[in-house]
Amino acid sequence: MTPTLSPTEYEPLTAYDRCDRCGAQGRIRVMLSSGSDLVFCGHHAREYEVKLRDVGHIVVDETARVS
Numbered sequence: 001m002t003p004t005l006s007p008t009e010y011e012p013l014t015a016y017d018r019c020d021r022c023g024a025q026g027r028i029r030v031m032l033s034s035g036s037d038l039v040f041c042g043h044h045a046r047e048y049e050v051k052l053r054d055v056g057h058i059v060v061d062e063t064a065r066v067s
Contacts, residue, residue, distance in 0.1 A: 012062065012065070013026050013027065013029060013039065013060070013062050017029070017039050018039065019039060019040050019041035019044055020038050020039055020040060021040060021041070021044040022041060022043075022044060024041035024043070025041060026039035026040065026041060027040070027041055027042045027045065027061070027062050027063045027065075028040045028041075028042070028045035028052075028059065028060065028061050028062070028063065029059075029060040029062075030052050030055070030056035030058075030059050030060075031056060031057050031058040031059075031060070032055060032056060032057055033057040038052070038056075040052070042063045045061075045063075
């Protein structure tokens with residue numbers, strides 16, 4: 001199972017973090033085992049959720065946080 005961290009356990013996303021798919025504000029950060037990361041808006045994170053959880057080493061979900 002892929003661990004999911006809260007924003008307090010990892011550097012939180014900011015308004016400058018944008019979705020890698022559409023450019024909307026990033027809400028989900030997926031850390032890959034290679035050390036790189038992907039950022040997605042809530043819409044695209046839900047669309048690709050199954051695949052992201054397969055390839056992600058750590059998933060940081062900030063969809064509930066208001067910025």
